[in-house]
Amino acid sequence: MKQFSVNRKPVSRSKAKNxxxxxxxxxxxxxxLLCGRWVAGTGQLLFSVAGFTFVIVWFFKEMIPYxxxxxxxxxxxxxxxxxxxxxxxxxxVSWLWSAxxxxxxLRESSSGRLRSLENSATPPQLKMDETKIFLALRSVPNWxxxxxxxxxxxxxxxxxxxxxxxxxxxxLAEEEWHHPDIDIRWNKVTLALTTHDADGLTDKDFALAKKxxxxxxx
Numbered sequence: 001m002k003q004f005s006v007n008r009k010p011v012s013r014s015k016a017k018n019x020x021x022x023x024x025x026x027x028x029x030x031x032x033l034l035c036g037r038w039v040a041g042t043g044q045l046l047f048s049v050a051g052f053t054f055v056i057v058w059f060f061k062e063m064i065p066y067x068x069x070x071x072x073x074x075x076x077x078x079x080x081x082x083x084x085x086x087x088x089x090x091x092x093v094s095w096l097w098s099a100x101x102x103x104x105x106l107r108e109s110s111s112g113r114l115r116s117l118e119n120s121a122t123p124p125q126l127k128m129d130e131t132k133i134f135l136a137l138r139s140v141p142n143w144x145x146x147x148x149x150x151x152x153x154x155x156x157x158x159x160x161x162x163x164x165x166x167x168x169x170x171x172l173a174e175e176e177w178h179h180p181d182i183d184i185r186w187n188k189v190t191l192a193l194t195t196h197d198a199d200g201l202t203d204k205d206f207a208l209a210k211k212x213x214x215x216x217x218x
Contacts, residue, residue, distance in 0.1 A: 153190045
């Protein structure tokens with residue numbers, strides 16, 4: 001089976017809020033990593049750690065001469081402020097960068113929530129009669145019907161490939177606001193579709209089945 005693309009996972013409102021709190025009130029970058037923003041999160045974390053390290057080094061260089069005064073009367077030599085400024089600047093860049101990422105995550109989660117509300121407000125689907133089901137099955141020949149459910153088993157080369165497909169299928173289902181039952185058996189993934197609100201099969205089931213078929217061959 002051909003490879004397919006997996007887009008970035010959507011972020012829930014609560015997860016985005018937690019990420020923003022971690023980024024802005026704890027350690028810049030941790031919240032970004034929590035939401036799978038690996039490049040931004042790693043960069044933010046490196047900047048923050050580097051900035052913190054500069055400040056710690058400056059602090060010890062500042063304090064060591066004062067401890068030396070306990071044993072002699074030499075005037076302490078205070079280090080310059082360049083190291084402290086460098087540390088502060090690095091941390092400021094990290095915090096500002098993580099703030100931008102946090103705002104992006106919050107905006108993305110709000111858009112996803114609005115899309116879910118719009119999908120949930122869609123008029124209910126009508127249950128298909130036997131003739132329509134028979135014709136619709138011809139458009140998805142790899143799917144099998146059992147009572148009011150259609151299902152298909154997708155086979156992949158290994159378990160990681162199967163899990164990538166599951167992640168992509170879950171994202172597509174969330175976008176369509178129609179969720180299949182998923183069964184995973186190592187390199188095999190079985191998707192089963194029915195419309196519970198209609199107590200049977202609807203156009204929505206077959207439309208999503210086609211999209212799963214298309215996704216598996218990308």
